[in-house]
Amino acid sequence: MRPKEELYLGIDLGGTNVRAAVIDGGGHVLGQEKHRLLSREPPQVAEAVVRAAKTACGAAGLPFAEMRGMGIGVAGMVQKGTGVVLAAPNLGWKEVPFVKLMQARAPRIPLWLANDLSMAAWGEREAGAGRGVDDLIVVLVGSGVGAGIIMGGKLREGASGVAGELGHIQVQPGGRQCTCGQRGCLEAYAGGHHLAGWARDDLRIALAAARTAGKHHPEVGGKLLELVGEPEKVTAAAMERAAHEGDALSIRLLEEAGRLLGIALANLVTTLNPSRLLLGGGVLSGSPRMMRVAIAEIDAHASKQSRAVLQISTPELGDQAGVVGAALLARAFLAEAA
């Protein structure tokens, strides 16, 4: 038993799973639970979150009633101050008053809601690779692309909580179609699904051209096609493997995505002058090639004065960043309110 300890619950709510963890004031995980969502209906999800939280408490051997606060990170856009999830595409949610649904099921614990990426960034700030860094930017490139922005030692979520949507800045006006409805967004090039889709599009063209020329295999993209069997099965990870074996199509697209990402990051560094930048997420950490090109662009294009004080590194907490950050954000808000 740890009766006098500060204990918090951190929740990471994705489109498929909910993770819950009991965290102490130092960011250590004392007990955790991960389970699959059986329904995406908001009330059912709220119940699943409470259940996961209580199971995590059980795993830590600690009563739910001892938890001082709960932070909830949601894969989506969260409206600041209202507890409303504006949009969570993976859950199919629009304008869901999730904090209200949670309060009906866990009335005594203080709750905070934020974007999952902001939570992960805060986890790295408090207990990971950004410990003690007051001006920190965490950029994660997975199927989505986003940034958590910490300035002056606090998470900056913007006026309505939707800051950090780096995936939806324009990097190629009029360019590739993004899921958000716009064209030319960074995510439409560097996000995992889009990157693979881009390769599929180019591969189909190459394949058609090869067949017209009476060949079975295209020259460009041939290695990638061999690796995956058919264009539909292309993934960002397969592209990195194919690139490693010299596949020209994969090399070109990974480097172009890295270049667009790198220019966006250079501009972010010039604008915000952080002292540390953490670069991670499944796609980027899985592609040393994209990472290398992106960092070279930062080196070449960030203002000299901002580059001079910048350290570039990688996150440390992996997929625990979300729950750790959510719990420690609850701690930070409680401390502020006290």
Added chain:
Amino acid sequence: MRPKEELYLGIDLGGTNVRAAVIDGGGHVLGQEKHRLLSREPPQVAEAVVRAAKTACGAAGLPFAEMRGMGIGVAGMVQKGTGVVLAAPNLGWKEVPFVKLMQARAPRIPLWLANDLSMAAWGEREAGAGRGVDDLIVVLVGSGVGAGIIMGGKLREGASGVAGELGHIQVQPGGRQCTCGQRGCLEAYAGGHHLAGWARDDLRIALAAARTAGKHHPEVGGKLLELVGEPEKVTAAAMERAAHEGDALSIRLLEEAGRLLGIALANLVTTLNPSRLLLGGGVLSGSPRMMRVAIAEIDAHASKQSRAVLQISTPELGDQAGVVGAALLARAFLAEAA
């Protein structure tokens, strides 16, 4: 006499002039002075600043000794916390320990140094068009292009004080040469000197082509040339006038500059989610055309969720923003230290 009032000095140090003003806690100017710098040598400039400050006190009928603090905005990059001007191209300075030079001449008054644009942004936040707005971005487009960033109610100068250098983000990789040494910076298109230079370059080409064809005047850019007499005399203001009279060259360049500026602003809004954006500076406020195109790009390309809470407006304080902001930043730092 106002013996019990909070009084502060604000200094705005450009490459040609120094402005000084006595400001009360409400941001009102009680007395001011502007004079030309006779030397750009740092010790002489420090003396000129002290002289201007004392003259402003005299104009307000208040003793210099009653001033609680002095804020100094410098047209250049300032290193946070050290009082060193890293680079001020208009003054020809590099690594000048300006606060130290000032302290030797005004030892009893607390001093704060920052970039002049940051000061102007803070002035608008405290006493101008951004009064009471906690998430505010002020973008000024004059001969230079820069942003003052206020998040969570405080000026965010970044880890080393060089945040907000919006003029040096990359908007056209490999594009026009910028004075900073890079190519394709926003300032290389939208900054006043560069914009005029761009028109001069295109005008010379049009002129040479016209002469080859046996004509005296070029078709494209002809109105602009009539207006200024020779390419060397083109200014951003002349371009706006020529555009108003239908000059195709001026229209194209002002709109292209507005488009590049607008995409940069849309990306800034998507990334930082401010509740207000103030757009001003000599070039932008002098070109309704550039302003219109830039705002249309923000409307089209900022994320819907960030655009939904954003107000776009113009600064109110004009060329007094710098001195007002500098004085009120001194006030803010003193209040924080107390």
